[in-house]
Amino acid sequence: MNIIIEKLKDTDTESLYQFEIENRTFFEDMVPSRGDDYYKYEGFKVRHESLLDEQVKGLSIFYLIKDENDSILGRINLVDIDESEKIGFLGYRVGQIHTGKGVAKKALNLLLKKVVELDLKVVKAKTTTNNIASQKVLEQNGFKHKETSDKEFEMNGQMLEFVNYTWMNKQSFCEDGLEGKSIL
Template sequence: MLQEVDAQDLFDFEIKNRGFFERMVPSRGDDYYIWESFIKRHQALLKEQVSGLSHFYLIKDTEGKIVGRINLVDINQTTGTAELGFRVGEAFVGKGIGNKALRMLLNTDLDITQITAKTTTVNKASQKVLQNNGFVQTAIGEEEFEMNGQKMKFVHYLWEKENSTPKKNKTST
């Protein structure tokens, strides 16, 4: 789980991968990449995590280097619902890391029965990770937007605990 000591490494990871992430998902804004703003946001995320409203996890390699992150936000303990977000650094895409991280998250005992997720129509890798882990596409948003000269929409997914059957993956994880 995300900890206070992770701030500098996470900031470095986000800076290094900013261009890559922003080719597929909307930017977090310039302020996110200014240390003073980032550290305030980091502290806010830690407080949110303590409250139980969100869980923020870092995906690290065997040497402890951050290679990605995966989050459950807007957790509603009453309804057992949450929203998923994840990102894997550019140098680590295509290695099964997103699949493995999501599979691990879904196998934790969080009392979550439904998880929603969304990605953009151009982010085929994230769509595949979601589908490989039992998420079902529920809709493609009507609103079209332009990002980096490409027109795209949001693709919405749903995972339900009782209906989930992750697909077997050729990638060794």
């Protein structure tokens, strides 16, 4: 399956809302709920506009993962971008019917190419101990396991911890003469 990642636009509101509604139960099995208000269209629109504003300010970059028919397969984002430290934080989610097909792995690979273009040095990510698929996607794209939190939290009746990962832009570090030096 060919996929692209496309920057979030104001015209994506309705199709993205439908994607989120269709996948709510699936997502909430893997990550904490965004709450009922997120799934009311008017509230969703306000949240969408807020994300677009954040993107314009350069604080985050939000992408939709799409197929060749322009259908939304998922989302992948760089948030809390710190330009001075050249660090961003990764988030992604793939719709239930598209899991197990390599969509997340391919989308993350595309995103990391954009990270190189943006000259970010480090991307951090976290997932939960029960989300083995996400851990594999991160590791297959060069993320290194940094730590598993010793703080447990309960989600959907399970006690979980966060698993933290880091990806380093080797090209950027080579250009800065920092290759092989630990900055984290």
